[in-house]
Amino acid sequence: MSEITDFDSLRREIAANGERPEGPARNARAELLLAEAERLNIPLAVIEALGHQLKVYNYSSEKDKMFVPFARLLRMWDERPEDFDEYETHSLHWVFKWMSAGMLGRPHIPLAAVEKWLGEMEHRYRLAGHSERAVRSAEFSIARHIGDLARAERAYAAWLAADRDGMADCHACELHDQGGWQAECGRDAEAVELWRSVLDGEFSCAHEPHGVLASSLMPLLRLGRLDEARAHHLRGLRLVRPMESMRGAYADHVEFCALTGNEARALELLAERPAYFTDDGNPLGRLDFLAVTALLMDRLVELGWDGQTVPGPAGRAWTAGELAVHARAEASALAARFDERNGTSRVGERARARMARRPLVDRLPLGVRTARPAGIAPAPAVRAPVEAAGEAAAPDEAGLPALIAEARRLSDTLRPHAMEAWAAVARAAQGVELEARDRAEIADHEAMDRGPEGAALFERAAEWYARAGDPGEALAARSRAAYVRALTGDVDGALTAVAEPYERVLALYAEEGTGLRQAASVVMGRARILMRPVYEAEGPVDPGTLSAAEEAAREVLALVEGHAGDDARIASRAAEARAMLAETAARTGDLRGAAELFGRATDEYVGAGLPWFAVEYEARLAALAHHLGDPEGAERALRAALEHGGAHLKAAGRAQLHLQLAEVLGGLDRTGEAAEHALEAAHWADEADEGPALGAWARQQLGGLLLRLGRWAEAAEVLESALSDLSAETHGDGAVVQTRWWLGDCLSELGEHRAAAERRLQAAETARHWPEQQDHATLAHLAAESLSRAGLHDEADRAYTRAADLWRSLGDVHGLVPALRARAWLALGTEAGLDAARELMEAAVTECEVALDTVDDTAARQRLVAELGHTHRQFGDLLADNVNNTNNTNNSDNANNSEDEGDGAASEEALSRLEQAIAAFALLGPAAVHDRTGAELAAGWRAAGLGRPAEATARARAVLAAYEHADDEDGRPPTRRTEAERLLRALEEGSAD
Numbered sequence: 001m002s003e004i005t006d007f008d009s010l011r012r013e014i015a016a017n018g019e020r021p022e023g024p025a026r027n028a029r030a031e032l033l034l035a036e037a038e039r040l041n042i043p044l045a046v047i048e049a050l051g052h053q054l055k056v057y058n059y060s061s062e063k064d065k066m067f068v069p070f071a072r073l074l075r076m077w078d079e080r081p082e083d084f085d086e087y088e089t090h091s092l093h094w095v096f097k098w099m100s101a102g103m104l105g106r107p108h109i110p111l112a113a114v115e116k117w118l119g120e121m122e123h124r125y126r127l128a129g130h131s132e133r134a135v136r137s138a139e140f141s142i143a144r145h146i147g148d149l150a151r152a153e154r155a156y157a158a159w160l161a162a163d164r165d166g167m168a169d170c171h172a173c174e175l176h177d178q179g180g181w182q183a184e185c186g187r188d189a190e191a192v193e194l195w196r197s198v199l200d201g202e203f204s205c206a207h208e209p210h211g212v213l214a215s216s217l218m219p220l221l222r223l224g225r226l227d228e229a230r231a232h233h234l235r236g237l238r239l240v241r242p243m244e245s246m247r248g249a250y251a252d253h254v255e256f257c258a259l260t261g262n263e264a265r266a267l268e269l270l271a272e273r274p275a276y277f278t279d280d281g282n283p284l285g286r287l288d289f290l291a292v293t294a295l296l297m298d299r300l301v302e303l304g305w306d307g308q309t310v311p312g313p314a315g316r317a318w319t320a321g322e323l324a325v326h327a328r329a330e331a332s333a334l335a336a337r338f339d340e341r342n343g344t345s346r347v348g349e350r351a352r353a354r355m356a357r358r359p360l361v362d363r364l365p366l367g368v369r370t371a372r373p374a375g376i377a378p379a380p381a382v383r384a385p386v387e388a389a390g391e392a393a394a395p396d397e398a399g400l401p402a403l404i405a406e407a408r409r410l411s412d413t414l415r416p417h418a419m420e421a422w423a424a425v426a427r428a429a430q431g432v433e434l435e436a437r438d439r440a441e442i443a444d445h446e447a448m449d450r451g452p453e454g455a456a457l458f459e460r461a462a463e464w465y466a467r468a469g470d471p472g473e474a475l476a477a478r479s480r481a482a483y484v485r486a487l488t489g490d491v492d493g494a495l496t497a498v499a500e501p502y503e504r505v506l507a508l509y510a511e512e513g514t515g516l517r518q519a520a521s522v523v524m525g526r527a528r529i530l531m532r533p534v535y536e537a538e539g540p541v542d543p544g545t546l547s548a549a550e551e552a553a554r555e556v557l558a559l560v561e562g563h564a565g566d567d568a569r570i571a572s573r574a575a576e577a578r579a580m581l582a583e584t585a586a587r588t589g590d591l592r593g594a595a596e597l598f599g600r601a602t603d604e605y606v607g608a609g610l611p612w613f614a615v616e617y618e619a620r621l622a623a624l625a626h627h628l629g630d631p632e633g634a635e636r637a638l639r640a641a642l643e644h645g646g647a648h649l650k651a652a653g654r655a656q657l658h659l660q661l662a663e664v665l666g667g668l669d670r671t672g673e674a675a676e677h678a679l680e681a682a683h684w685a686d687e688a689d690e691g692p693a694l695g696a697w698a699r700q701q702l703g704g705l706l707l708r709l710g711r712w713a714e715a716a717e718v719l720e721s722a723l724s725d726l727s728a729e730t731h732g733d734g735a736v737v738q739t740r741w742w743l744g745d746c747l748s749e750l751g752e753h754r755a756a757a758e759r760r761l762q763a764a765e766t767a768r769h770w771p772e773q774q775d776h777a778t779l780a781h782l783a784a785e786s787l788s789r790a791g792l793h794d795e796a797d798r799a800y801t802r803a804a805d806l807w808r809s810l811g812d813v814h815g816l817v818p819a820l821r822a823r824a825w826l827a828l829g830t831e832a833g834l835d836a837a838r839e840l841m842e843a844a845v846t847e848c849e850v851a852l853d854t855v856d857d858t859a860a861r862q863r864l865v866a867e868l869g870h871t872h873r874q875f876g877d878l879l880a881d882n883v884n885n886t887n888n889t890n891n892s893d894n895a896n897n898s899e900d901e902g903d904g905a906a907s908e909e910a911l912s913r914l915e916q917a918i919a920a921f922a923l924l925g926p927a928a929v930h931d932r933t934g935a936e937l938a939a940g941w942r943a944a945g946l947g948r949p950a951e952a953t954a955r956a957r958a959v960l961a962a963y964e965h966a967d968d969e970d971g972r973p974p975t976r977r978t979e980a981e982r983l984l985r986a987l988e989e990g991s992a993d
Contacts (some may be wrong), residue, residue, distance in 0.1 A: 014052045523556050
């Protein structure tokens, strides 16, 4: 702490402490400041220090400490009110409300004492001439707390009817409480409407909209407005995290997660606030936290995770089951203390109702990744009901013959879950003597399920098919065994293995010794083997390889085309062969032909009642359409893929499709829709549980889209979540830099300038190693802006210097000149002062003039003229500001605003610079009218300050003339005209300076 030598230094320290984060450290500092104030022996110093101490206690977990400083303040007021200035008098009466709420929130203080204090507050407010609005608001809080609903309604009406005055809570806080009452009475829509002006930023304060965002979560969920609820959670949690005093609001966010399928995130929130379990400075806040903890733990137990390790009160390890019992017992005991004090059951009833709440949404994707604790599985993916016995009915329900019949039906018609049905048959058939055909099909489908490891089983299936008297299907099984070899990379061996089955099946088919299904299966198996090098090639494919693959696909098509009828297997062969031809066409560069063939293939699958097989090729079609510059076609294909895949899509595949659709829609400037699909992509990527890489991509895209929508807080939460999983090795440097860049933009918009600077500097450090330095320069410049806004002027100057050097090396005047101007403004506040600032501004002017001498292109010259105009304008503003600051420092109070010789010369120079700006902007014509009139007005005010009213009047009238026939889009006159009229009035009244 800086040395406190007088009242002013004490006030500076009090102000500085007020800016520090809520918590015990700030409280302890306030206690030291009170001791320093007492040492000064100035009554008002002690009063201010006591008021500061009271305030920091109130906005912390140590609310119970605020009664002592208030009692002392009240005694000092009663003894010597003249020691209080106007501000401290107001503050003393203001904190009466805090005392009332503080007493109500402590069960050891009798209700009679709370009521007596309300009467004392009413009496003192009346003596001071204040409205009863704050009194009735406090009465409403008491009645609501104890459950006296009739009195609460009367007090509520009287509160709203009373006049607002200086003692009334701010609009934001009042609306929060009023909306909370509406929600409590079951009027959720009315509550959200009452909160609208706070949510939209019309009204705010140090703790709003933080509280309203939290309070709105349950009403929005009950109203089914899930997108708003999600947004309020992401935005609101970011606001309450650093606010130790907002335990109740924090509990609302934990509850929201517990009731929307986001239990793992709720656990993370508990882990962030271990002190909330035990801090008893605010018993009502602790009751809220314990109640939602019990709610969450009961939810985990219900899901079968009662033995899961969870965060809890310090001093021991907790499982969900143990903490559920502990939190419920603690909450119930605390509620009972309030009810005993109040003589009602209201607090206990509300706590029990809260702990018994049921989930309102099975799973609401939030867009942020939560580290799922070990042992907690992801929520099950949504799946359509499996057709009868698709997942295998128990033998005692259907019997083995029925299971086989159903499995055969599913596989013959290529239904989803056929594999599962045959697996159920295999389990039921253990120890049972089966016919050869049944054994063959069991082995065949087990081999399919094993993928590259199924070759031996396919051969066994071929033997059983042969024993069953089906040589064609035996050959088909052998061709499948050969294809497995191709999947392992042995294409040549696979071709050798398939050669004999291929020749034999065609001969059998010609002799009518087997059916079309079996022949087509073998011919398709050979075609698939020949296509493997095509699918796997990362670059150009050997023409011979392409030709052989195309010939094989055409052979399949010639064999089956026109013979499908109602046979799904034959129809699928035709569609797959068409897709193969599409792929070979794409590899030869015939992209439009490939797109047409993929489209026909997908239509054939859908027409055959096999839409889930179309998904892969619709995704391929989308990529081709995008490459061909047809984003609408890509959108149609991706939407079709999602529709046709339906419940059969795996989570990872669904995530990929949503992510691709988000990218397409983003390119079409349909940012809101794109963000919805990016959110879905993030959700399904997490459900896939295949590692964080895909989810990180989705979150990165979602964050960028939310940024474009201006939803800064949501975007920041999502991008921070993405950064935790993005890596240069997996996603590339570019993705990491872009994410930090976007995050810096968000943080800047949120006013978190230090954090914005940190992210921008991190991104710049990576970009400095890239061959192209444009991004490095831009990021260094943005970081400098953030550092400047954060008040870190030395660091900002170094960053601007770095940016300027980069811009100069790139030959980019439009980056260099703004960097020089920014350094000039920073220099004005240093010991070097005006001389250094002037030198930097002159350097900026010179850079513009030199560039103009070397450029002939008209558009480039106009840009440079505009840059020169802005530089002259800022040069003039800088000089004028220096004069004004000098005069303020010298406490100049000359009635005529006359300036000494030095100031007069600086003002004249400032005016000259403004005139040069006007001249530059005039060269640009109507396109620069706002810039020109802005400089004209600045020159007018400066001329008035120099005692030249005629010149000032002429400049104001020139501005009015420029806007004689101009209106803003909404019909209001431009602000320039309004400012010109104000200047004219000031000149007429003789008050312009």
